[in-house]
Amino acid sequence: xxxPSGWQLFPERNPPTFFVAVLTDINSERxxxxxxxxxxxVESPQPQSHGRNGEGEEEEEEASSLVxxxxxxxxxxxxxxxxxxxAEVFRNSLGLIYTIYVDGLSVSLENVIGNxxxxxxxxxxxxx
Numbered sequence: 001x002x003x004p005s006g007w008q009l010f011p012e013r014n015p016p017t018f019f020v021a022v023l024t025d026i027n028s029e030r031x032x033x034x035x036x037x038x039x040x041x042v043e044s045p046q047p048q049s050h051g052r053n054g055e056g057e058e059e060e061e062e063a064s065s066l067v068x069x070x071x072x073x074x075x076x077x078x079x080x081x082x083x084x085x086x087a088e089v090f091r092n093s094l095g096l097i098y099t100i101y102v103d104g105l106s107v108s109l110e111n112v113i114g115n116x117x118x119x120x121x122x123x124x125x126x127x128x
Contacts, residue, residue: 002035002077009072013039016098020087034080034090038098039073 001021016038023031078094097116101109 036094
C-alpha cells in the first residue's frame with residue numbers, strides 16, 4: 001500500500017511524495033497509514049564481460065573497464081501507522097525524519113527512528 005504505483009527504479013530522482021491510506025481491521029477500526037516516499041541513489045551493477053581465451057579477452061576487459069555504472073534511483077518509504085487522523089502532524093513528522101536523513105548527519109536513518117520510538121511523550125494535561 002505504501003507504493004501504489006509499484007516498486008521500480010528510475011533514471012532520475014523524483015520529488016518526495018506523501019499520502020495517507022486508511023486501512024480497516026477485522027473489528028472495522030480505522031488505521032491511518034501516512035506514507036512518505038523519497039528516492040535514494042543506487043548504482044546499477046556493471047555488465048559482466050564474456051571474454052574468449054586469448055587476445056580478444058584483454059580487449060573486452062579494457063572496454064568493460066571504461067563503462068561507468070549508470071546511477072538509478074530507488075523508492076524508499078517511511079510509514080507511520082496511527083488510529084488517529086492527524087495527516088498534517090504525520091506529514092511534518094515524516095518530513096523531519098527525511099530532512100535529518102538528507103542533511104547527512106552522522107546518525108543513520110534507523111538510529112533516528114529508533115531514538116524517536118524510545119522517547120517518553122507526556123500525557124496531555126498530565127505530569128511530565
